[in-house]
Amino acid sequence: MTTAAQKFKQSLAANQDAIEKGLDTLLSAEAMTGETERPASLLAAIRHGVLNGGKRFRPFLVLESTRLFDGNAEAALRVACALECIHCYSLIHDDLPAMDDDDLRRGRPTVHKAFDEATAILAGDSLLTLAFDIIADARTDLNADARLKLISALARAAGLGGMAGGQALDLQAEKTSPDEAGIVTLQAMKTGALIRFACETGAIIANTDQEDFSRLSRFGAVIGLAFQLADDLLDLKADEKTLGKATGKDTGRGKGTLVAMHGADWAEARLDALVKEAAELLAPYGEKAGILLEAARFVATREN
Amino acid sequence: MTTAAQKFKQSLAANQDAIEKGLDTLLSAEAMTGETERPASLLAAIRHGVLNGGKRFRPFLVLESTRLFDGNAEAALRVACALECIHCYSLIHDDLPAMDDDDLRRGRPTVHKAFDEATAILAGDSLLTLAFDIIADARTDLNADARLKLISALARAAGLGGMAGGQALDLQAEKTSPDEAGIVTLQAMKTGALIRFACETGAIIANTDQEDFSRLSRFGAVIGLAFQLADDLLDLKADEKTLGKATGKDTGRGKGTLVAMHGADWAEARLDALVKEAAELLAPYGEKAGILLEAARFVATREN
Numbered sequence: 078m079t080t081a082a083q084k085f086k087q088s089l090a091a092n093q094d095a096i097e098k099g100l101d102t103l104l105s106a107e108a109m110t111g112e113t114e115r116p117a118s119l120l121a122a123i124r125h126g127v128l129n130g131g132k133r134f135r136p137f138l139v140l141e142s143t144r145l146f147d148g149n150a151e152a153a154l155r156v157a158c159a160l161e162c163i164h165c166y167s168l169i170h171d172d173l174p175a176m177d178d179d180d181l182r183r184g185r186p187t188v189h190k191a192f193d194e195a196t197a198i199l200a201g202d203s204l205l206t207l208a209f210d211i212i213a214d215a216r217t218d219l220n221a222d223a224r225l226k227l228i229s230a231l232a233r234a235a236g237l238g239g240m241a242g243g244q245a246l247d248l249q250a251e252k253t254s255p256d257e258a259g260i261v262t263l264q265a266m267k268t269g270a271l272i273r274f275a276c277e278t279g280a281i282i283a284n285t286d287q288e289d290f291s292r293l294s295r296f297g298a299v300i301g302l303a304f305q306l307a308d309d310l311l312d313l314k315a316d317e318k319t320l321g322k323a324t325g326k327d328t329g330r331g332k333g334t335l336v337a338m339h340g341a342d343w344a345e346a347r348l349d350a351l352v353k354e355a356a357e358l359l360a361p362y363g364e365k366a367g368i369l370l371e372a373a374r375f376v377a378t379r380e381n
Numbered sequence: 382m383t384t385a386a387q388k389f390k391q392s393l394a395a396n397q398d399a400i401e402k403g404l405d406t407l408l409s410a411e412a413m414t415g416e417t418e419r420p421a422s423l424l425a426a427i428r429h430g431v432l433n434g435g436k437r438f439r440p441f442l443v444l445e446s447t448r449l450f451d452g453n454a455e456a457a458l459r460v461a462c463a464l465e466c467i468h469c470y471s472l473i474h475d476d477l478p479a480m481d482d483d484d485l486r487r488g489r490p491t492v493h494k495a496f497d498e499a500t501a502i503l504a505g506d507s508l509l510t511l512a513f514d515i516i517a518d519a520r521t522d523l524n525a526d527a528r529l530k531l532i533s534a535l536a537r538a539a540g541l542g543g544m545a546g547g548q549a550l551d552l553q554a555e556k557t558s559p560d561e562a563g564i565v566t567l568q569a570m571k572t573g574a575l576i577r578f579a580c581e582t583g584a585i586i587a588n589t590d591q592e593d594f595s596r597l598s599r600f601g602a603v604i605g606l607a608f609q610l611a612d613d614l615l616d617l618k619a620d621e622k623t624l625g626k627a628t629g630k631d632t633g634r635g636k637g638t639l640v641a642m643h644g645a646d647w648a649e650a651r652l653d654a655l656v657k658e659a660a661e662l663l664a665p666y667g668e669k670a671g672i673l674l675e676a677a678r679f680v681a682t683r684e685n
Contacts, residue, residue, distance in 0.1 A: 114566060115541050119549035123541070170506060173479075175498035194479030195552055198502070199545050202474060205506060206540035209513045213532040221525035228517040228532060236510035237419050237427070241503050245423035248499055262418060 085371035089132070092140050092157075096133040099158045103211060104128070118192065122200040126169045126188045127162065135275040136161050138300070141369050142279025142293055145362055149282060155217045156227060156278050159208040163235050164271060166204035169197050171244070205235070219282060226281050234274035243267025254333055261335070264305045265298070272304060273297030296358045296369070303351045303377040309334035310344045311381070348377040389675035393436070396444050400437040403462045407515060408432070422496065426504040430473045430492040431466065439579040440465050442604070445673050446583025446597055449666055453586060459521045460531060460582050463512040467539050468575060470508035473501050475548070509539075523586060530585050538578035547571025558637055565639070568609045569602075576608060577601030600662045600673070607655045607681045613638035614648045615685070652681040 104124050106115055136157035143153035172179040172187040173194060180190050189197035211217065212227050219227075233239055243266030246255070255263060276297030280290040313336050336344045355373035359366035408428050410419055440461035447457035476483040476491040477498060484494050493501035515521065516531050523531075537543055547570030550559070559567060580601030584594040617640050640648045659677035663670035 114546070114570075116546050116549040116553065118553060119541060119546060166506075170502055173502065175477075175502060196549065198474055198477065198479060199549050199552075202470075202505070202509060203541040203545045205509055206536050206545065209532055210536035210540060213529050213536060221529050225517050225525050225528055228513055232510050232514035232517060236514060237423060237507040241507045241510065242418070242420050242423060245420040245500065245503050248503075249420065249422060266418075 081367050081371045082375070085368050085375060088141065088368045089134075089137055089372075092137045093133045095140070095154060096136040096157055096161060097128065097130075099154050100127055100161060103155075103158050103207075118196060119199055119203060122188050122192045122196045123204055125185075125191050126197075126200055127165045127204070129183050129185065131161075131165075131183070133157075133161060135164055135271055138272065138275035138297070138369075138372070139278045141372070142276050143282050144279070145293075145366055145369065146279050146283030146285050146289065148279055149218060152217050152219045153278070153282055155211055155214075156282065157275075159211040160231065160271065160275060160278075162204045162208040162211070163231065163240075166201040166208075167235075167240060167244075169201040169204070173197060176244075208235075223281055223284060227278060230274055230277060230281065234270040239266055239270035240268075243270070250333055257335065257338065260333065260338075265301070268305055269298060269301035272301035276300065292358050292361070296355055296373075299351050299355050299358065300373055300376055303348055303355075303373060306336060306344050306348055306351070307377055307379055309336035310341060310348075311379075313337060313341060313344075352377050385671050385675045386679070389672050389679060392445065392672045393438075393441055393676075396441045397437045399444070399458060400440040400461055400465060401432065401434075403458050404431055404465060407459075407462050407511075423500060423503055423507060426492050426496045426500045427508055429489075429495050430501075430504055431469045431508065433469075433487050433489060435465075435469075435487070437461075437465060439468055439575055442576065442579035442601070442673075442676070443582045445676070446580050447586050448583070449597075449670055449673065450583050450587030450589050450593065452583055453522060456521050456523045457582065457586055459515055459518075460586065461579075463515040464535065464575065464579060464582075466508045466512040466515070467535065467544075470505040470512075471539075471544060471548075473505040473508070477501060480548075512539075524588075527585055527588060531582065534578055534581060534585065538574040543570055543574035544572075547574070554637055561639065561642060564637065564642075569605070572609055573602060573605035576605040580604065596662050596665070600659055600677075603655050603659050603662065604677055604680055607652055607659075607677060610640060610648050610652055610655070611681055611683055613640035614645060614652075615683075617641060617645060617648075656681050 104120070104127060106117075106120060139157035139160060140150070140153050143150065168182065169188045171177050172182060173189055179187050181187060185191070187197070188200055192200070208231065209228055212224055212231065217224055235241065243263055246259070246263040247267055249255075250259070250263060273294060274297070276293045277290065279285075280293045285293075312334070335347075352373055356370055359370050408424070408431060410421075410424060443461035443464060444454070444457050447454065472486065473492045475481050476486060477493055483491050485491060489495070491501070492504055496504075512535065513532055516528055516535065521528055539545065547567055550563070550567040551571055553559075554563070554567060577598060578601070580597045581594065583589075584597045616638070639651075656677055660674055663674050
């Protein structure tokens with residue numbers, strides 16, 4: 078492992094710890110002061126769905142993109158936690174019987190299995206709402222304009238024109254296979270939008286000029302594309318391995334993807350090109366962007 | 382009907398028209414400009430769940446409380462629409478099989494019946510997200526601090542310590558009957574929080590002093606209490622009428638309420654007292670508050 082790769086792994090682990098602690102605090106009954114009570118069962122369901130040892134890759138991108146511009150680290154931690162609330166709400170709702178119908182996530186029962194469906198729906202709704210509460214709060218110590226920009230950008234990345242819309246396109250794709258442009262749009266919305274938002278946050282938090290914002294925004298899009306391509310490539314390889322003995326859900330996991338359409342060689346060449354583009358985008362920041370660049374390499378070459 | 386009551390009915394109808402048009406515009410594909418597409422089926426499900434001829438009582442309170450302080454009417458219309466998006470998302474999710482399992486709302490198929498469950502979940506999620514998008518947007522022509530205050534207050538009214546938390550308490554109440562304090566908390570969160578927020582918005586939009594804000598906030602709490610009491614009173618009367626022939630869902634609709642606990646006479650005396658308190662709270666604004674006061678009377682005495 079190169080020194081840069083080691084630094085990246087260390088940073089990922091350190092950020093993961095910071096996020097875990099941040100989420101634990103934000104999702105504790107004591108932190109939630111207010112006039113009314115927080116129902117214990119709902120809070121327990123939320124904690125079950127969030128504090129599950131996830132890699133916290135999106136929050137990592139928030140923290141590192143903020144470091145790149147020497148932005149407010151404490152504010153970034155709150156924004157990173159808010160983003161993870163959105164990601165986790167989407168997983169809780171995705172796992173529901175009416176959606177992907179999954180019983181397990183990270184080896185533990187999904188929220189609707191550990192609690193019940195109604196509680197899982199409400200836990201997701203509450204987390205989605207809480208994300209905006211966290212950013213709007215004055216404890217996210219940024220000026221009002223920056224907080225509003227973050228709220229707008231997050232709402233767009235998560236909503237009808239972003240993640241939720243992408244999930245709806247995914248439901249449609251099960252009935253009618255999308256063409257190449259359709260797949261690109263679906264993936265950019267479903268998984269790309271939140272990853273791009275994560276990379277943009279640093280520029281918003283540090284109030285950079287438009288050029289820095291655009292570089293980070295494009296870097297986020299590039300990482301999102303690499304993330305999805307690598308995922309689809311892993312699925313294709315898994316499908317090839319299990320060919321003939323695949324059953325149920327595993328069958329055709331790699332279908333309806335650009336990788337299934339163009340093949341593994343094309344995907345690997347495309348991933349190389351994306352890592353090169355990431356390097357060009359981050360070039361002006363020199364060594365300071367080393368960890369982010371390594372993150373792009375990691376995403377493009379991961380094997381699980 | 383008194384002149385005041387007529388004015389109230391006219392205002393309710395006029396505001397309903399304005400909200401219907403506002404929502405229709407905000408939920409049209411053309412209004413949703415952006416880099417990505419809005420999936421047609423998801424947008425159709427959202428429109429089905431929102432543009433259903435509701436009374437728009439919460440938005441009415443936003444518009445009238447803003448008029449009381451001569452606040453920005455266009456901004457108030459956007460805030461009112463955002464609030465209605467939250468209310469409608471909660472109805473879409475409430476109607477799901479895992480929650481209340483309702484097939485009809487206002488005589489039309491519920492969203493999961495007209496579309497499917499997955500689409501209904503995503504439609505609710507998208508509407509919830511869109512509410513914050515609408516308020517954060519610069520087209521909601523208020524200064525950044527006011528927009529942030531509205532976002533914070535809405536998130537708290539809708540989330541874990543508000544509406545969603547109240548729904549979780551309601552689920553618990555089906556298993557273990559809450560005591561009187563428990564019922565008060567449940568109702569204040571489940572239905573009270575959004576109504577109170579609606580009344581507070583005028584003070585936030587017009588940037589009033591703390592005293593005006595407190596008056597409107599308490600007025601909102603009073604209207605919320607009256608709304609719930611009147612509802613429970615109607616249920617009690619309906620239960621009495623259908624006693625012996627009630628089946629399934631209708632049985633005991635009035636159970637677990639303050640009205641069931643203390644009786645109809647107590648409820649009517651309490652409603653009178655709430656209307657008196659509303660009048661005292663609005664007294665400093667004289668005739669200007671006539672429509673809001675009439676709204677309190679209407680809520681307390683409605684017969685359906």
